[in-house]
Amino acid sequence: xxxxxxxxxxxxxxxxxxxxxxxxxxxxxxxxxxxxxxxxxxxxxxxxxxxxxxxxxxxxxxxxxxxxxxxxxxxxxxxxxxxxxxxxxxxxxxxxxxxxxxxxxxxxxxxxxxxxxxxxxxxxxxxxxxxxxxxxxxxxxxxxxxxxxxxxxxxxxxxxxxxxxxxxxxxxxxxxxxxxxxxxxxxxxxxxxxxxxxxxxxxxxxxxxxxxxxxxxxxxxxxxxxxxxxxxxxxxxxxxxxxxxxxxxxxxxxxxxxxxxxxxxxxxxxxxxxxxxxxxxxxxxxxxxxxxxxxxxxxxx
Numbered sequence: 016x017x018x019x020x021x022x023x024x025x026x027x028x029x030x031x032x033x034x035x036x037x038x039x040x041x042x043x044x045x046x047x048x049x050x051x052x053x054x055x056x057x058x059x060x061x062x063x064x065x066x067x068x069x070x071x072x073x074x075x076x077x078x079x080x081x082x083x084x085x086x087x088x089x090x091x092x093x094x095x096x097x098x099x100x101x102x103x104x105x106x107x108x109x110x111x112x113x114x115x116x117x118x119x120x121x122x123x124x125x126x127x128x129x130x131x132x133x134x135x136x137x138x139x140x141x142x143x144x145x146x147x148x149x150x151x152x153x154x155x156x157x158x159x160x161x162x163x164x165x166x167x168x169x170x171x172x173x174x175x176x177x178x179x180x181x182x183x184x185x186x187x188x189x190x191x192x193x194x195x196x197x198x199x200x201x202x203x204x205x206x207x208x209x210x211x212x213x214x215x216x217x218x219x220x221x222x223x224x225x226x227x228x229x230x231x232x233x234x235x236x237x238x239x240x241x242x243x244x245x246x247x248x249x250x251x252x253x254x255x256x257x258x259x260x261x262x263x264x265x266x267x268x269x270x271x272x273x274x275x276x277x278x279x280x281x282x283x284x285x286x287x288x289x290x291x292x293x294x295x296x297x298x299x300x301x302x303x304x305x306x307x308x309x310x311x312x313x314x315x316x
Contacts, residue, residue, distance in 0.1 A: 019060045021093060024086045026053040027065065031083050034073055091156060098296055109298040114142035114149040115162040116216045117241055118180070118258035119285075123162065130305050137298055145239075147214035153290055159299040161288045162306075164216040173291045176284035177306045181259040182220055184274040185266075187251050193272045200225055200277060207253035208235035209244050221256040224281045245271065 029039040030050065040047045058065050065079035075083065098110065115123050120143050131137055142149070142158055149161040153172065164180050184203070192198055192206070203225065211217040218237075236253065238244045241261050248255045249270050259280065265271040273279075287306050289295065295303065 016060050019057055021090070023053045023057040023060075024089055026050055027057055027079075028083065028086050028090060030054060030066070030073075031075055031079060031086075034075075036073070087155065109136070109296065110138045110140060111298050111302055112140040112158050113160045113162070113299075113302070114144055114152055114158040116146055116149065116164065117143055118164075118217065118260050119143075119162050121258075121260040121263070126306070126309065129309070130302055133305075134298070134301065145212065145215040146219065149288075153288065153293075156290070156293070159289060159293065159295060160303060163286055163288055164283045165219045166286065167288060171291055172288055174286040174288040175303075175307060176286050177309075178285040180283045180285045181280040182217070182224070182256060182283070183259050183262065183280050184254055184276045185245075185248060185257055185262055185271045186254040186274050187249055188269060188272050189251065190254065190272070190274075192254075192274050196275050198274055198276045203254070203276065209247045209253040209255045210235045210237055211241065211244065211257075212237045212239045215239075217256065217258060220281060220283055224278075225256065 026039065026043065026045075029042055030036060033039045033042065036047050036050050036054075040050045043050065054065065061078065061082070063078040064076050065082060066073050067076050068074075127139065127141075131139070140158075142152060144152070146163050146165060149158070149163060150167060150169070150172070152158045153161055154169075163174075166174055186193055192202070210221060236247070238247065241257065244255050244257065245262065245265055247253070249265070254274065262271055266273065287303055289299075289303075
């Protein structure tokens with residue numbers, strides 16, 4: 016293994032985590048053949064296969080399973096050395112390594128731009144994933160901070176609220192409930208829902224708020240991508256429970272409408288989350304302080 020490169024190790028860790036060459040290629044911004052080549056070279060250095068394919072799925076071999084933990088430790092050591100050297104150089108090029116649920120993608124870049132303007136020379140690594148994936152990345156120490164809505168149940172995670180987050184029931188303007196006043200939640204049982212996937216913050220809030228509104232004989236249509244959900248709702252496939260951040264443009268353009276449902280909007284809190292035992296870098300601590308200071312009600316569009 017003495018000739019293995021850090022790039023090969025990072026590629027291996029990504030494929031091992033995703034268990035998919037194509038998804039790893041997307042995350043690494045590489046072509047799938049390039050990922051396969053990196054893994055092939057690493058297996059040559061190791062002298063044993065690290066993955067095996069059964070049907071269309073890939074799995075780690077026993078050698079691959081043994082190697083995952085060591086690989087992550089090596090990558091983390093390189094990262095720690097890099098950050099230590101950056102601090103010794105005076106902070107220029109410090110890395111802010113953060114994750115956010117997809118709803119945050121509709122306003123979070125503006126916060127980042129504001130923070131970056133106040134703190135020149137910061138390098139950003141941003142992951143946009145669902146809630147479960149972000150918690151996993153925090154647990155594996157692959158991100159320093161995460162922005163989400165639900166309160167983590169694991170006591171190793173600490174979270175602090177910094178801004179309100181509203182959820183709405185939206186529909187096509189031609190939907191029969193559009194324009195009706197004070198629609199009772201029970202009326203929604205007759206509707207087909209198009210929703211985010213299980214494991215997302217949106218699903219968790221929806222399940223907590225309106226679980227009884229689902230037709231027990233009809234499972235909601237789960238779609239991972241919010242943009243696709245909005246297109247499905249606009250096409251009349253059903254109604255949806257979505258973050259207000261995600262539908263602002265469509266509401267202004269008249270492509271979607273908010274249903275006047277009793278008890279809505281549902282308001283939760285944006286939270287900044289990290290491991291309790293995580294020693295935040297100066298830039299991560301500064302960004303956390305920035306969010307807690309800037310995230311007053313009304314300060315996030």
